[in-house]
Amino acid sequence: xxxxxxxxxxxxxxxxxxxxxxxxxxxxxxxxxxxxxxxxxxxxxxxxxxxxxxxxxxxxxxxxxxxxxxxxxxxxxxxxxxxxxxxxxxxxxxxxxxxxxxxxxxxxxxxxxxxxxxxxxxxxxxxxxxxxxxxxxxxxxxxxxxxxxxxxxxxxxxxxxxxxxxxxxxxxxxxxxxxxxxxxxxxxxxxxxxxxxxxxxxxxxxxxxxxxxxxxxxxxxxxxxxxxxxxxxxxxxxxxxxxxxxxxxxxxxxxxxxxxxxxxxxxxxxxxxxxxxxxxxxxxxxxxxxxxxxxxxxxxxxxxxxxxxxxxxxxxxxxxxxxxxxxxxxxxxxxxxxxxxxxxxxxxxxxxxxx
Numbered sequence: 001x002x003x004x005x006x007x008x009x010x011x012x013x014x015x016x017x018x019x020x021x022x023x024x025x026x027x028x029x030x031x032x033x034x035x036x037x038x039x040x041x042x043x044x045x046x047x048x049x050x051x052x053x054x055x056x057x058x059x060x061x062x063x064x065x066x067x068x069x070x071x072x073x074x075x076x077x078x079x080x081x082x083x084x085x086x087x088x089x090x091x092x093x094x095x096x097x098x099x100x101x102x103x104x105x106x107x108x109x110x111x112x113x114x115x116x117x118x119x120x121x122x123x124x125x126x127x128x129x130x131x132x133x134x135x136x137x138x139x140x141x142x143x144x145x146x147x148x149x150x151x152x153x154x155x156x157x158x159x160x161x162x163x164x165x166x167x168x169x170x171x172x173x174x175x176x177x178x179x180x181x182x183x184x185x186x187x188x189x190x191x192x193x194x195x196x197x198x199x200x201x202x203x204x205x206x207x208x209x210x211x212x213x214x215x216x217x218x219x220x221x222x223x224x225x226x227x228x229x230x231x232x233x234x235x236x237x238x239x240x241x242x243x244x245x246x247x248x249x250x251x252x253x254x255x256x257x258x259x260x261x262x263x264x265x266x267x268x269x270x271x272x273x274x275x276x277x278x279x280x281x282x283x284x285x286x287x288x289x290x291x292x293x294x295x296x297x298x299x300x301x302x303x304x305x306x307x308x309x310x311x312x313x314x315x316x317x318x319x320x321x322x323x324x325x326x327x328x329x330x331x332x333x334x335x336x337x338x339x340x341x342x343x344x345x346x347x348x349x350x351x352x353x354x355x
Contacts, residue, residue, distance in 0.1 A: 036087065036249040040064040044098060047250055052131045053124070058083070058109035059132070060250055061140070062091055063098030069169065069347070070136060070145040071097035074104070074129075074153030076175070078120075078276075079267030081108025084251060084259065088244040089332050092340035096347040097146070100136050104128065109255060111262050120270040122159070122278045129160045133167050146350070148172040148343070150332060151302055155180075155279050161289060170290035170350055174339070175299055175329050176307035179280040180271075184210035186303045187221060194228045201227065213271050225328075230300050235327065235334035281310060290353065291316040292346055294339065296327025318353060320346075 039045040043064040049056040060083070063070075073090055075082045081103045090099045103110040105128055106118070118124075136145060146169050149157030154173035161171045177183060188208045195201035207220035225231040245251075251259075270276050293311050295304040304323070311321050322342050324331050332339050 033247055033249050036247055040094075042066065043094070050132070050135050052105075052135070053127050055105060055112065055115065056110070057105060057128070057132065058103045059136075060087070060101045061098065061136075062087070062094055062101075064094050066098060066140070068096060068098050069350070070100060070140055070142050072100045072102065072133065072136060072145055072147050074102070074147060074149035074157045075108075076151030076153050077107065077267065078104070078125075078152045078156070078270060079107045079264050080152070081110070083108045084248060085241060085244050085333070087249065088239050089336040089339070092336060093343045093347075096344055098140065100145075102132055106266065107262070107264070108259075109250070111258065113263065116263050116266055118266060119275075120266060120273075121275045125156060126159060126163055129156065130164055130167070133160070133164070137167065144169045146170050146172065148174065150174040151177060151329065154302070155281060158281055159279055161287065162284060165288040168289050170292065170346070171287065172292040172294065172343075172346060173307075174294045174331065175302045176293050176295055176304075176310070177302040178306050178310045179282045180276060181210055181280075182282070183303050183306060184208070184213065184217075184221075186306060187300055190300055190303070191224050194224070215268065225300065230298055230328050232301060232328055232330040233333065234298070235330065237330075237333045238336055239333075241333075285310070285313045285315055287314060287316040287319075289316065290318040290320075290350065292320050292322070294322045294324065294331070294342055296324045296329065296331045298326060298328045299331070301329035318349075320349070 037045065040063070043062075044066050045062050047058070047060045049058050071093065073086070075086065083101060083103050086101055090101055093099055105120075105124070106112055106115040133145065137143065144167060147157040147161060149155070149172070151174075154175060155177040157171060158173060161168045188205060188210055191201065191205050191208070195205060201224060204220045204224050207216050209217045222231060226234075291311075291314050293307060295307050297304060308321065311319065324335060324338060327335055
């Protein structure tokens with residue numbers, strides 16, 4: 001009896017301890033969410049689902065002064081929404097821009113299992129981007145906005161401003177992607193230089209299929225980058241990712257549960273399609289608006305050397321290239337402060353250009 005009583009006591013106090021910890025966690029989370037959900041005086045902080053091209057898609061609008069110019073941030077992937085963490089770095093631009101973050105079609109908070117069989121096309125994405133832009137301009141009473149795209153967002157954004165220049169003030173590409181197949185082949189060639197006869201790496205290189213990407217291709221590529229110190233988060237983050245996730249003002253517990261239930265197969269199909277290849281910027285170099293690039297000098301996920309070559313070919317009213325030292329593909333998270341300083345410089349340059 002005494003032994004059973006002791007076991008019961010241990011279980012009881014363990015359960016009580018778990019409940020206390022859970023209560024503290026949810027209390028701290030609620031306080032953190034409340035802080036980040038505040039609207040700045042004279043500013044804006046709104047989240048909403050909007051009707052885009054026959055679907056509901058999620059955006060957040062945050063800024064410290066509604067009179068500021070508007071910046072639309074396009075996340076990477078395709079299909080890799082960053083709404084779980086991006087408020088931590090996009091809000092660092094909010095004293096010079098009203099920043100709109102958007103979970104693109106069928107990913108992040110815009111995920112809809114009813115769309116899992118849809119065929120993704122260039123026309124579909126461009127229409128989505130145009131309609132989101134038109135909604136933002138109307139909602140915020142602006143004539144034009146700036147696009148900032150990272151990775152996939154950079155090639156998507158470049159296609160948007162080339163197609164609809166009348167909507168945009170300038171383009172900022174970060175981790176600029178130019179041509180996906182060329183990018184993957186260039187990675188293969190770079191990996192061969194890194195390997196220098198290393199049989200283990202050479203076996204991984206044999207799994208690379210630049211002309212037809214597969215999950216095995218991505219896995220091998222990521223393992224090679226990690227081995228040689230070039231993976232996306234090789235530099236870590238200059239802010240706390242765990243607390244950023246816990247205090248995320250835009251995610252409920254239901255959102256987090258849904259986050260891990262997503263079927264992203266439609267995006268893998270898109271990767272391997274001619275439609276994705278059709279976003280290529282090769283031979284498309286004439287921009288009617290200012291063109292900015294921000295790349296890391298250790299970025300081989302979207303090869304920074306190919307991005308620099310493209311930049312040299314660009315014709316634009318104004319262009320400027322920024323190269324962040326010792327940065328891989330995760331430059332927005334790894335050096336969000338340094339990245340933010342560049343965004344402030346661009347905002348100032350655009351302000352001067354208008355006068």
